[in-house]
Structures are given as structure tokens and as C-alpha cells.
Amino acid sequence: MGENSDLADALSEAGLTQVELAEAVNDHLRAHGHEGTVSDRTVRNWLTGKTRWPHPRQREALEAVFGRSAGELGFRPPAGRRSPTRTEDPVHRRNFLTAATGTTAAVVPLLATRPYAVGTTDVIRLRRGLDALTALDASKGGHEALERAALAGAADALELQKRAASQRIRQRIFSVAAEYTTAAAWSAVDARRCARAQGHLNRALYLAGMAQDSIAELDVWNLHAMAAGQQQEHARAVSAAQAAQATAIARRDPLFASLAHARTAIGHSNAGDRQGALRSLGLAEEALSKASPDVPRPLWMAFYGPAELLAITAIVRTSLGDAPEAEAASHRALAAIPQRFRRNRALATAQLAIAQLHQRDVDQACATADRVFSLMDGNDLPGRLRSRLGDFCRDLITLSPNVGVAREWNDRYRSEWSQAR
Incomplete structure (x- = not known):
């Protein structure tokens, strides 16, 4: 035994x-x-x-x-004694709603109406669909089909909560609905569609409150900070990141605290607050060093760890004008980001190209930027990635307007970039 x-x-x-x-x-x-x-x-x-x-x-x-x-x-x-022969795999007994674009599909569970009270089994089924969406996002990035599928999952959850077997089950279903709605918001943020993201985030924060789920609350505030940064509202980005720091889960789990401090560092650096940015980066590193890898956490949090903090460090250092430090952090991030996080690797690669360009290493910067398209393997480029490549193009023209390789890079990729939209 x-x-x-x-x-x-x-x-x-x-x-x-x-x-x-x-x-x-x-x-x-x-x-x-x-x-x-x-x-x-x-x-x-x-x-x-x-x-x-x-x-x-x-x-x-x-x-x-x-x-x-x-x-x-x-x-x-x-x-x-033999185990009885299975006539149907349990995975195949699940029903799914598929929202497809091209050859890529996002799946969320479609739960048939049942005559009995909704319980823990139904909550688990809902979470399986959420995990499928998270895995799709890690590979492809945010897109409209993923956003629609996430909203469908949230609607399904909210319909089920009406028949919850207990108040505890009802809160867990509200939590899942908040996570689905946040996934939709994240897809909009990744696509740089801030107005749509804002509506989803407001709804997700309400659902997280109904669920009394501090992890969902932190996730929402984290995305609020990102959306505010995209809108150049840096003070609001810092305030949202600090709200993430104040959640109960950030006080209990150093990994979540580290993410909140890292997001604060980006807000400070974009606002030109060098001291605040470096202080927040230090707090993020300190918290990360205390985080246990054995604590169960939601799948969406799998992206964050030493590699992602290095990628964020590169962004902060670039904003502060520390190009050599940004390049070093980018190299270390790319050495550590798992291969399955293809979109994150592409973002870190674009950031590396910008750091190299800011050191006037034009040939190497263009060669590095080329790799972004190979990493995404012909898929549509999420809005955040297009924006970062746009930053690279503008800096390339500003810093090296007469260099042949710069002109060639812009000519070659202008058409490919537009096709990838």
C-alpha cells in the first residue's frame, strides 16, 4: 500500500x-x-x-x-481482476463550444441544461474550458475569436449560478465567470482595443467582488494597469498596480506580489520616475525570491516567474534609457521563457531589437527584429506586438535614416506587417 x-x-x-x-x-x-x-x-x-x-x-x-x-x-x-473496458473516454463526454478563426479554435465548455442543482463538478468543467483558452492565448495571443469564446464561457457560468447547490458553489461560479470575463479583457488588451477592454474589466471586477476572490481581483487590477499604460495614463497605471499590491492574495503569496510590483515599475518608468521604477523592480525581485513553486495557482499565472520579470526589467530599463541593461535583461529573458509562450518570446525579441538599436547596433537590431515574424510563424500579430514593432520602426528611422539596412528592413516588412494584421 x-x-x-x-x-x-x-x-x-x-x-x-x-x-x-x-x-x-x-x-x-x-x-x-x-x-x-x-x-x-x-x-x-x-x-x-x-x-x-x-x-x-x-x-x-x-x-x-x-x-x-x-x-x-x-x-x-x-x-x-481486470479493469473494465472503457466504451468512451471521459474527455470525449464533454461538450464544447468552439469559436474558430482560420485554423485556430478556442474552446469553452457548453453545459447542457440539467434538472439538478449545479455543484462542484460543473465548476470543474467550466474551469477546463478556461484552461483551454489560456493555453491558446499563450501560443497565439489575443484575438476576437478568443474574446468571444471567453464571453460565452462567462455567460454560461452566470446562467449556471442561478441553480447553484449552495452559496459556496455560487461564489465559485462567480469566480469562474470573473476569470472568463478577465480573459476576454486580456484578449482586448493584447489586441490594444482599450475601450472594449475597459468594459470587460469593470464587469470582471464586479464579478470578482461577488465571488470574494482576491486572485481574480488582482488579475483585473493588473490588466487595468496595462490598459492605462496603453492609453498613456501613467498615473492611473501606477494606481491600478498599487491596487493589485493591496489585494489579499498579494499579501499572502509573494509571486502575486512580485507581479504587482513589476507592473508598478512599468508605470513609474513610463512616467519618468526613475527612482520609483527601480525601487519597484527591487521589490518585485525580492518578492519573487520568496515565492514557493509548489503552491497551487491558476493556469493563467504560469506565464509569470523569473523569465517574465526579466522581460519586464528590459521594458523598464528601455524606458529609463538604460539600453545596455535592457539588452542584457532581454537576452536572459529569452534564454528562460518557455517555448510554448510564443507570443511572449516574440515580444521579448522585439524588445531586444529596440535595446540593440538604441546602442546604434543597427545591423544586429534589424536581424533580431526579423526573428519576430519567424517566431509567430505567419499568424496574425497581436496589437501589443505590432505596437512594439512600430516603436522599433520609428526609432530605426529616427536613429538611422540614411543607413541602407534600415531602409531595406522597413521596405521589406511594411507589406508583411500589413498582411499580418
Whole structure:
């Protein structure tokens, strides 16, 4: 007998406690006409390995909750007994709403109307769709189809909360709705559509308050700071970032605090406050050094860590006129940003090109900027990335108006840039 690490991992990924898993399994059992008798003690027996092969109905409920087979959840039948043949993979039993553009699809769960009260299982299904959108954004960046899919997910969640089995479930559904709405806002921010983003953010902040979810609140204030920066309202950007610092999750978890301080540093640097920017960067680095990698966090936060802080450092140093430091930070960021964060790597590459250009290394800067298009592999360029390349083009013309390679770069990519829009 040994601990069931597969089930423990699944529990952590879903963000569930043992009591909540018991409730989710019971929800499923009751929805199918069976008595819900699973307790947190039952779950402990599964986790410790004391129960290695749950009752068939419990196994079916666990598979439905996690979207994985019993074997994938670490359960094994007694010796000499075969696991029953599956006729349908649990993943395939989910219904999805697909919003497609070109060959790319964003998926959110479409939950059919059910005659029973909505419980933890439904919350988990909603979160699976949110995770799919987060993964799509990491690869492609913000776009209208992703925004529409996120809003559809939020609407689905708000419809379900009307039939929540308890106030606690209702708050969790409001939390998911806030996250979907924030995902829509993020897509608009990434596309640099600030007016649309502002409406989504106001709605998301209301939903986060209804959920009493400080993580969702921090996410909203973080995006408020970004949107304000895009509108050149730097004092408002700093205030929004400081509001993120004041959330309960920033006080409890140094990783979230680090992100809030880093966003504050960008606001200060854009406002020309060198001392404030460097102080906030130092606080971000200090908080990050205290953050534990083992704490369960939402998938959207996976982008932030040492690599992203280095990328933000490059942005701050560029704004402050510290081109050598910006170039060094960009190189270190690109060495550390995971390959799956393609859009983030492209942004860091464009920032590196700007830092090289500001040191009058024109040939190298143009070669670096070329790599942005290769990294995005022909996909539409999100608005933030187009804007950063626009900064590069303007600086290139200003700093090297008579250099042949500068003219060639602008001529070659003017048409490709317009096609990528």
C-alpha cells in the first residue's frame, strides 16, 4: 500500500480540497439517482492508498470530475481482476463550444441544461474550458475569436449560478465567470482595443467582488494597469498596480506580489520616475525570491516567474534609457521563457531589437527584429506586438535614416506587417 500521487496531483491541479472532492463525487452520484455517501475520510483513503480500487459508481464519478480514467488517477484493480473496458473516454463526454478563426479554435465548455442543482463538478468543467483558452492565448495571443469564446464561457457560468447547490458553489461560479470575463479583457488588451477592454474589466471586477476572490481581483487590477499604460495614463497605471499590491492574495503569496510590483515599475518608468521604477523592480525581485513553486495557482499565472520579470526589467530599463541593461535583461529573458509562450518570446525579441538599436547596433537590431515574424510563424500579430514593432520602426528611422539596412528592413516588412494584421 502506498500513497496515490496521481490522485493527489489531479486534486492539486483542480484546486480542490478533500472535502470539495467528496462533494463533487456526491454531486455526480446524486445526479444519476444514487445516494451520495462519499466523505472526506473516503477521499483520504483514496489518497493514502488504503482504498486502491473504489466502488464502480465512485470510479465513474471520479472519472467524470477529473476527465481522466481510473488508471490515470492512480487506481489499480485487485490482482487477477481486470479493469473494465472503457466504451468512451471521459474527455470525449464533454461538450464544447468552439469559436474558430482560420485554423485556430478556442474552446469553452457548453453545459447542457440539467434538472439538478449545479455543484462542484460543473465548476470543474467550466474551469477546463478556461484552461483551454489560456493555453491558446499563450501560443497565439489575443484575438476576437478568443474574446468571444471567453464571453460565452462567462455567460454560461452566470446562467449556471442561478441553480447553484449552495452559496459556496455560487461564489465559485462567480469566480469562474470573473476569470472568463478577465480573459476576454486580456484578449482586448493584447489586441490594444482599450475601450472594449475597459468594459470587460469593470464587469470582471464586479464579478470578482461577488465571488470574494482576491486572485481574480488582482488579475483585473493588473490588466487595468496595462490598459492605462496603453492609453498613456501613467498615473492611473501606477494606481491600478498599487491596487493589485493591496489585494489579499498579494499579501499572502509573494509571486502575486512580485507581479504587482513589476507592473508598478512599468508605470513609474513610463512616467519618468526613475527612482520609483527601480525601487519597484527591487521589490518585485525580492518578492519573487520568496515565492514557493509548489503552491497551487491558476493556469493563467504560469506565464509569470523569473523569465517574465526579466522581460519586464528590459521594458523598464528601455524606458529609463538604460539600453545596455535592457539588452542584457532581454537576452536572459529569452534564454528562460518557455517555448510554448510564443507570443511572449516574440515580444521579448522585439524588445531586444529596440535595446540593440538604441546602442546604434543597427545591423544586429534589424536581424533580431526579423526573428519576430519567424517566431509567430505567419499568424496574425497581436496589437501589443505590432505596437512594439512600430516603436522599433520609428526609432530605426529616427536613429538611422540614411543607413541602407534600415531602409531595406522597413521596405521589406511594411507589406508583411500589413498582411499580418
